[in-house]
Amino acid sequence: xxxxxxxxxxxxxxxxxxxxxxxxxxxxxxxxxxxxxxxxxxxxxxxxxxxxxxxxxxxxxxxxxxxxxxxxxxxxxxxxxxxxxxxxxxxxxxxxxxxxxxxxxxxxxxxxxxxxxxxxxxxxxxxxxxxxxxxxxxxxxxxxxxxxxxxxxxxxxxxxxxxxxxxxxxxxxxxxxxxxxxxxxxxxxxxxxxxxxxxxxxxxxxxxxxxxxxxxxxxxxxxxxxxxxxxxxxxxxxxxxxxxxxxxxxxxxxxxxxxxxxxxxxxxxxxxxxxxxxxxxxxxxxxxx
Amino acid sequence: xxxxxxxxxxxxxxxxxxxxxxxxxxxxxxxxxxxxxxxxxxxxxxxxxxxxxxxxxxxxxxxxxxxxxxxxxxxxxxxxxxxxxxxxxxxxxxxxxxxxxxxxxxxxxxxxxxxxxxxxxxxxxxxxxxxxxxxxxxxxxxxxxxxxxxxxxxxxxxxxxxxxxxxxxxxxxxxxxxxxxxxxxxxxxxxxxxxxxxxxxxxxxxxxxxxxxxxxxxxxxxxxxxxxxxxxxxxxxxxxxxxxxxxxxxxxxxxxxxxxxxxxxxxxxxxxxxxxxxxxxxxxxxxxxxxxxxxxxxxxxxxxxxxxxxxxxxxxxxxxxxxxxxxxxxxxxxxxxxxxxxxxxxxxxxxxxxxxxxxxxxxxxxxxxxxxxxxxxxxxxxxxxxxxxxxxxxxxxxxxxxxxxxxx
Numbered sequence: 266x267x268x269x270x271x272x273x274x275x276x277x278x279x280x281x282x283x284x285x286x287x288x289x290x291x292x293x294x295x296x297x298x299x300x301x302x303x304x305x306x307x308x309x310x311x312x313x314x315x316x317x318x319x320x321x322x323x324x325x326x327x328x329x330x331x332x333x334x335x336x337x338x339x340x341x342x343x344x345x346x347x348x349x350x351x352x353x354x355x356x357x358x359x360x361x362x363x364x365x366x367x368x369x370x371x372x373x374x375x376x377x378x379x380x381x382x383x384x385x386x387x388x389x390x391x392x393x394x395x396x397x398x399x400x401x402x403x404x405x406x407x408x409x410x411x412x413x414x415x416x417x418x419x420x421x422x423x424x425x426x427x428x429x430x431x432x433x434x435x436x437x438x439x440x441x442x443x444x445x446x447x448x449x450x451x452x453x454x455x456x457x458x459x460x461x462x463x464x465x466x467x468x469x470x471x472x473x474x475x476x477x478x479x480x481x482x483x484x485x486x487x488x489x490x491x492x493x494x495x496x497x498x499x500x501x502x503x504x505x506x507x508x509x510x511x512x513x514x515x516x517x518x519x520x521x522x523x524x525x526x527x528x529x530x531x532x533x534x535x536x537x538x539x540x541x542x543x544x545x546x547x548x549x550x551x552x553x554x
Numbered sequence: 555x556x557x558x559x560x561x562x563x564x565x566x567x568x569x570x571x572x573x574x575x576x577x578x579x580x581x582x583x584x585x586x587x588x589x590x591x592x593x594x595x596x597x598x599x600x601x602x603x604x605x606x607x608x609x610x611x612x613x614x615x616x617x618x619x620x621x622x623x624x625x626x627x628x629x630x631x632x633x634x635x636x637x638x639x640x641x642x643x644x645x646x647x648x649x650x651x652x653x654x655x656x657x658x659x660x661x662x663x664x665x666x667x668x669x670x671x672x673x674x675x676x677x678x679x680x681x682x683x684x685x686x687x688x689x690x691x692x693x694x695x696x697x698x699x700x701x702x703x704x705x706x707x708x709x710x711x712x713x714x715x716x717x718x719x720x721x722x723x724x725x726x727x728x729x730x731x732x733x734x735x736x737x738x739x740x741x742x743x744x745x746x747x748x749x750x751x752x753x754x755x756x757x758x759x760x761x762x763x764x765x766x767x768x769x770x771x772x773x774x775x776x777x778x779x780x781x782x783x784x785x786x787x788x789x790x791x792x793x794x795x796x797x798x799x800x801x802x803x804x805x806x807x808x809x810x811x812x813x814x815x816x817x818x819x820x821x822x823x824x825x826x827x828x829x830x831x832x833x834x835x836x837x838x839x840x841x842x843x844x845x846x847x848x849x850x851x852x853x854x855x856x857x858x859x860x861x862x863x864x865x866x867x868x869x870x871x872x873x874x875x876x877x878x879x880x881x882x883x884x885x886x887x888x889x890x891x892x893x894x895x896x897x898x899x900x901x902x903x904x905x906x907x908x909x910x911x912x913x914x915x916x917x918x919x920x921x922x923x924x925x926x927x928x929x930x931x932x933x934x935x936x937x938x939x940x941x942x943x944x945x946x947x948x949x950x951x952x953x954x955x956x957x958x959x960x961x962x
Binding site (some may be wrong): 308309310311333391394395396397401412414416417499500501502503507508510511512513514515516517518 | 669670672673674676702703769770771812817819820831832833834946950953954957959960961962
């Protein structure tokens with residue numbers, strides 16, 4: 266104790282230490298190892314050699330897998346937009362109209378988490394299967410062509426991502442809406458703002474930190490997701506996460522896999538930086554979640 | 555420190571005595587054992603040799619034999635072991651094994667295809683850690699890779715008298731396991747056409763797999779050798795002598811039909827589920843599965859195409875660092891008892907590598923002799939091809955090309 270009293274300056278660092286150690290051990294260290302292996306050349310059986318000249322791993326990966334990068338941005342972007350469009354009214358409803366059911370409604374938003382993410386995705390596969398409980402009877406009745414499919418289409422992949430990440434968007438938006446002082450909105454209306462004007466000029470700006478956090482929580486994992494594309498997609502809908510998984514685990518091509526992972530990370534960092542600049546980070550983090 | 559010295563002395567002697575008496579017991583057991591296809595209890599037999607240990611007199615065992623462990627972790631494919639007719643969640647073979655050895659087998663049907671399963675244990679193997687599995691079952695090319703990388707435990711054939719006595723000669727002396735003690739064959743099988751008779755009728759040609767009338771209702775396999783192999787047969791090339799040019803041609807053919815709207819899914823074991831559910835009506839399929847899935851969909855059929863099919867063997871491997879190696883050896887040896895092998899074969903409908911199992915099967919049910927999946931007739935055998943053993947470079951090339959049709 267006396268030591269701490271004498272070195273007050275150290276206290277914040279000591280309090281931060283567990284978090285910093287955690288990040289060093291489980292984020293920075295593997296990151297450095299992976300950065301190293303992205304400059305490797307060779308194979309699992311012959312062994313690998315490091316050389317800076319293998320930066321070609323990056324250029325080759327970028328040109329070979331460009332369609333997958335583009336597709337991932339597309340799918341993750343559309344899914345993020347869809348979750349926002351669904352989650353905002355949902356969170357708004359719970360925050361301002363939930364009344365005594367607020368807690369129950371919030372519980373229902375996170376209830377799906379009590380079942381494994383994989384199981385829920387596989388359930389969609391079964392429910393929406395070509396002859397499943399939804400399409401089967403419709404096709405039987407002759408209302409749909411027998412070849413009509415939902416599973417194995419881009420629609421299924423995007424819908425799967427949207428469904429799986431919805432709570433990540435809903436909760437942050439709910440928190441920022443919940444914090445809004447209702448008197449501000451009343452004041453706006455007292456000053457002759459219409460309902461939509463009050464929403465546009467008071468509610469929406471004040472809830473932006475939630476929107477920002479929610480879209481990051483959705484977009485970033487969705488970019489790297491491979492489960493939805495694997496289970497609900499087809500060979501034309503593979504995302505960059507599937508490529509990384511295949512390169513790492515099937516082809517044992519660690520250098521290329523590492524290079525793609527770093528490209529993905531860089532891409533996401535740039536996208537987030539642009540997004541933060543557009544929304545104005547300073548205000549967001551100060552009023553953040 | 556020094557006062558511990560005298561205490562340490564008697565222990566090795568006691569161990570020696572225990573070892574000697576056990577060796578005597580082993581000699582007794584060995585003398586009681588019979589040759590050939592009879593079941594034999596595992597004994598602390600002679601050092602690993604290729605002959606049946608029951609016939610050679612055992613020498614003193616260097617260490618006392620370990621006792622079977624309380625549990626054993628066994629990873630396998632679906633439809634690959636006989637379920638208990640009374641309780642679908644249990645397996646007769648494993649129940650019997652537990653009754654005899656007291657080992658609870660944690661049997662998991664987690665292998666969907668070789669690559670994806672290997673992906674789950676490769677990091678541990680590479681780091682020299684225990685994978686959590688004591689027995690895994692992988693196809694011969696993957697077994698070859700695992701052995702080449704030094705990731706398979708050498709089995710002590712002295713603990714496996716039934717394996718040494720009852721393994722069919724045809725399976726011995728493979729090029730990728732020079733000492734024949736890093737793998738033990740589990741079952742062999744064929745890759746051909748699996749179809750829903752009601753929708754497709756009986757199919758006989760590999761051409762069907764490339765007929766656009768099945769668009770959106772067809773599965774190919776994620777096993778590169780099966781999918782590429784059948785495509786080569788469709789193109790008139792021989793998968794047993796496949797070259798990079800053959801590979802390119804096969805890839806081009808798959809790409810062509812996909813571009814023309816075939817929309818085939820690539821599946822591991824899950825193809826069987828797609829077929830039984832009716833999501834697809836035609837698939838590349840593994841021979842025994844269609845019979846095992848019959849209770850769920852009585853319309854399923856299997857055929858080795860007239861142009862030919864693929865022949866492969868799945869093998870038991872004890873991954874490096876396995877916790878219960880001795881018990882794993884007992885388990886593998888147990889399924890090499892002809893009567894156990896016969897019961898498994900009758901359920902799984904694959905070709906059993908165990909000598910004597912065929913006789914028991916036919917004696918119990920003469921109809922079995924006509925089962926073309928367990929006993930493929932000569933004309934079918936003549937049409938089967940074993941995929942060429944690829945060099946590391948060629949394997950990387952084939953894998954990379956195949957990844958492009960998977961959209962990766």
